[in-house]
Amino acid sequence: MPAEKVGGIPFGWQEITRILGWMPALQEVCVAYNELGDLPDPETQLGSRLTALLRKLTEVDLTGTGQTCFKRILDVLGPSASLTSLVLNANRIHEMRIPENEIVLPALTQLTLRDNLINDWGSINALARLPSLENLIISQNPILSSTTPETARQELIARVPKVQMLNRQEVERDERRGAELDFLKRYGKAWAIAEKSGEESKAAFEKQFPSFKLLCDKHGAPESGETKSVIRALKEGLLELTMFCEPVPVSGPNEIVKRIPARMTVNHLRTLARRLFRIPMTATIDLFTSGARPGVDEIEIPLDSDTRELGFFGIINGDRLIARWSGE
Known part of the structure; x- marks a missing residue:
C-alpha cells in the first residue's frame, strides 16, 4: 500500500x-x-x-x-x-x-x-x-x-x-592485520580438519569462510596443531630483549629493554614496536633479530612470518630486536 x-x-x-x-x-x-x-x-x-x-x-x-x-x-x-x-x-x-x-x-x-x-x-x-x-x-x-x-x-x-x-x-593498517591474523587463528583448526576430510568438507569450509584462502595467501596458513603443540613447550615465559629502532624516530626513543612473552606473534610485536618507538602509522616496519650468543651476534634473522610466535625463531633472553622502518 x-x-x-x-x-x-x-x-x-x-x-x-x-x-x-x-x-x-x-x-x-x-x-x-x-x-x-x-x-x-x-x-x-x-x-x-x-x-x-x-x-x-x-x-x-x-x-x-x-x-x-x-x-x-x-x-x-x-x-x-x-x-x-x-x-x-x-x-x-x-x-x-x-x-x-x-x-x-x-x-x-x-x-x-x-x-x-x-x-x-x-x-x-x-x-x-x-x-x-x-x-x-x-x-x-x-x-x-x-x-x-x-x-x-x-x-x-x-x-x-x-x-x-x-x-x-x-x-587502520595494524587493526586490519590483527583482525585478519586473529581470524586465521580462530578458524585454523576447522580449516585443518576440512583439509584432511576430503573435497566435500573443503568446499563446505570455503563456502562458510570464503575470505580464508585469500588471507592465507596474504599472511601464510595457520600452523598445524601438531607443530603448535611441539613448539608451545619452548615458548612459555617472558624474554628480556633489547629493542632498537632504525632510523631513530623523531619523537621516540631508539633503544628499549623490554620483557616480551615468548608466545607473542610477529604481527603483535610489530604493533608493539610502532607504539613504543612512536613510529608513524603510515610507515612500513620490518623486524629482525640478532643473537647475544657467540658466533651469531652479527647475524640478522628476518622475522618474516606474521603468524609465527617469537619462540619459532629460537629467540632467547638477551637477544636484540631491530625495528627497521621506512616511509611515512
Whole structure:
C-alpha cells in the first residue's frame, strides 16, 4: 500500500516515478521514512520505468521505507554503473545474497545497512563481492550480537577485506592485520580438519569462510596443531630483549629493554614496536633479530612470518630486536 503524507495524500512508488521523470538531471534521491514497501518488480510496467530512472542516480536513500528483499534491490539497482552510495537503514532486510559470477553495483563505494535484521555471516561474506565497496555501516544487526563487539568488528574486517571505513571508524593498517591474523587463528583448526576430510568438507569450509584462502595467501596458513603443540613447550615465559629502532624516530626513543612473552606473534610485536618507538602509522616496519650468543651476534634473522610466535625463531633472553622502518 502507498504511504500517506500529511493531509492524507497518497504517496507511493508511482508518485515517486512520476516526480523522478520530471527531473532528468537529478543525481540523488532520498525518500526516507515513507512506508513504500519493496521496490516494484522491474518486469512490471511501473517497475521498468522506475528502474530506468533509479539507475541514473549516484545516491539513493531508502531508509525506513519497508524494504525486505535485498534481491529485489539488486534486480533494480544491481546493473547501475552510476550508483556510488546506497542507504538502507531501518528496514527489515533479513539476508543478502550476491551472485558469485556476476558483477553488481560496480561503482558502489558506500553501503549503509544499520538497524536491519541481518542474522547470518553468509550475508556479510556476500558483501565482499561488491568490487568497489570501501565504506560500510552495518551496526545494530542481530548477527553482531552473537559475539563481543571487538570480535564482531574483527569478523567484519576479515570477511570484507576491501572495506576502509567500518561503522564510521577508519580501519587502520595494524587493526586490519590483527583482525585478519586473529581470524586465521580462530578458524585454523576447522580449516585443518576440512583439509584432511576430503573435497566435500573443503568446499563446505570455503563456502562458510570464503575470505580464508585469500588471507592465507596474504599472511601464510595457520600452523598445524601438531607443530603448535611441539613448539608451545619452548615458548612459555617472558624474554628480556633489547629493542632498537632504525632510523631513530623523531619523537621516540631508539633503544628499549623490554620483557616480551615468548608466545607473542610477529604481527603483535610489530604493533608493539610502532607504539613504543612512536613510529608513524603510515610507515612500513620490518623486524629482525640478532643473537647475544657467540658466533651469531652479527647475524640478522628476518622475522618474516606474521603468524609465527617469537619462540619459532629460537629467540632467547638477551637477544636484540631491530625495528627497521621506512616511509611515512
